[in-house]
Amino acid sequence: MVLVMLTPQPGREVSLNSDRRSEFLAPVGAVEIIPSNAELFARWKTAKENLLLALAPEQLSRLAGLEFETEDFEFRPLAPGHVDEKALLLANLVRDEFQGGEPLNHLYLDSLLTVFSTYLLRNYSTLQDRPVPLSRGGLSPKAWRDVQDYIRANIGEQLSVERLALIASLSPSHFLRAFRQTVGQSPHxxxxxxxxxxxxxxxxxxxxxxxxxxxxxxxxxxxxxxxxxxxxxxxxxxxxxxxxxxx
CATH class of the missing domain: 1.10.10.60 (Homeodomain-like)
Structure with missing residues (x-):
């Protein structure tokens, strides 16, 4: 799970896989990463707002394989109160989509979660030091035709970034960048x-x-x-x- 603080939490208490609790000020934008199967204790003293994402381990492993060519990774522990402004930006975008009052735009939400998950893997896991493949340029003419054909053939279905990227033979994050460069707008x-x-x-x-x-x-x-x-x-x-x- 990933927790991003959208409001400050003074006097937050946390323990992870331990009886020792840390008490600290969690500012806006503070990030906590809780690995699967970890034992977490958390307590807070005031009303709060945060975004909690439960990311399935198998989905993260598959994304790691597509982005970094290996599914073998572990998340690194973060210091209490660690602030990440980009994670805060992405968390607010996800929150706004859920609270927008309109039906969810599934492809937009999937795009946000793809970017968010890739960012976490690249910055807070053992994949951090792995070379990032160069991803310049847009979609090839064939890839663009294939993606267009797939979208039109499945227009009534919920489409995923991973599936569209597979059709274009690109990683999900590269696909999102290449699509925008080719089309001038995002997939959603x-x-x-x-x-x-x-x-x-x-x-x-x-x-x-x-x-x-x-x-x-x-x-x-x-x-x-x-x-x-x-x-x-x-x-x-x-x-x-x-x-x-x-x-």
Whole structure:
């Protein structure tokens, strides 16, 4: 597990695999990494806000293999109150996605967790001293075509960074950078635009119920599709269909 403090915690008490407890001030941005199967005791004296990520060991091992060509690693212990500003930034982005009041953008959340997990492996594990492969350049023309084809063929499904990266024959973190360099936007924004475009086509070319179109194009609901189209296209599916009838 990974814990990032979003508010300060004075007088925080922690012990890990020991009866000896440390009491300290945990500032905003303090990070704690708790290995799997570790025995943790924690106590705090004031109300707090933090982000707790439970990262499955098998997923971390697989990511390590894709990013560092080895699944063998251990996390290194951190000093109490260790602050990491980048971890805080990523934690706030994850928190904001969960508290945004809209259906979760699964590919965006997966992208954040991929970046976060890779960052932790690169900075706080025994992989820290491992050379980082150079990852310059965008997607090759073939990789871009293959990724586009896969997205369109699976537009109604939850897509993952790992799967898209595999299609492009890249590590997940390299894929995210290469995709942005090639397309000019992140994968989750491209996916949303593609879903809206296909939904518009189905609204105008078929008599399919709008709720069915939303499901086929990967939106969480009819209202989610409507809100997305209004925000990005300044119209709604119902308004589009009425223009077709008028014609």
């Amino acid at each position: 924004r491209y996916l949303l635009g593609t879903r809206i475009e296909l939904a518009e086509q189905l609204v105008m070319a078929t008599d399919m119920p709008l709720a069915r179109i939303a499901s086929l194009t990967g939106f969480a609901s009819h209202s989610h599709m409507t809100a997305s189209m209004r925000r990005h296209k300044f119209t709604t599916p119902s308004a589009l269909r009425r223009t077709r009838v008028v014609r």
